[in-house]
Amino acid sequence: GEAARSRAIADLPALLDSLQAKLEAAGVVVHRAPTGADAARYVTEVVLRHGRMVVKSKSMASEEIGLNERLEAAGVEVVETDLGEFIVQTAGEPPEHIIIPAIHKTTDQVRELFEPLAGRPIGDDPADLTAFARAHLRERFLEAPVGITGVNFAGAETGTIVLVTNEGNGRMCSSLPRVHIAVMGMERVVADLADLAVLLPLLTRSGTGQKITSYVTMLNGPRRGEEGDGPEEMHVVILDNGRSRVRETPYRSVLNCIRCGACQNVCPVYRQVGGTAYGWV
16 A cells, blocks of 8 residues: 555656546546635635535535635535535634544534424434435535545556545535545555555554445546436636645655544544644644
């Protein structure tokens, strides 16, 4: 896995060019964003061309660039659809952990957040809380004209965007709305599906202990011909935001990170869980 990531970072410019060429050949609009502000501006412009509501799958790249705040300032309703992200969005908080955003919340606290939305008692049974969230979010999936996701990996050889989820909301956000926007840090690119076959189980085992997550989604562009599902329009935003600068320093290996979140599970010194206990990440 380390060798695959190191090769990808070493060959980053060529791999990104290959990825872009393959995506564009499949009908995807690709935008290279030098800064977070540029990425947020581009996404906001695309969204406003189609409506005033988006559904979002979990994306740490969008957190990095303050995308929700930018969209809301432009009058867009942003609905986080990952259960953990939905919980912290309702609470007005940032995610506590990149894999389990609401790891710091008890079921009592989640009930206190959800019951005002429901307008009725729900109780603190996790199954009942999840059932409410599912019904609440399903309406938004069907209504929103634009879906936004992150990108776990992007295969340069085939122009494949890979999403790894356990809830299925990534598929809802990328297939139901008319427009799908995927925001990826430029280092998410991998050379080919052979490298992906190494990195995917490494990500899932390190992230959650699973052999594989419930949903691994591979996207190769918008709906074509007589295909029954998928977006009419797809955009991929490739975010630099300092990554190419880091690549030229002795710290380039930080770009090898596969975002499994294992390093945030427990601090051996202060016994803290998550990344925001210290005020910044």
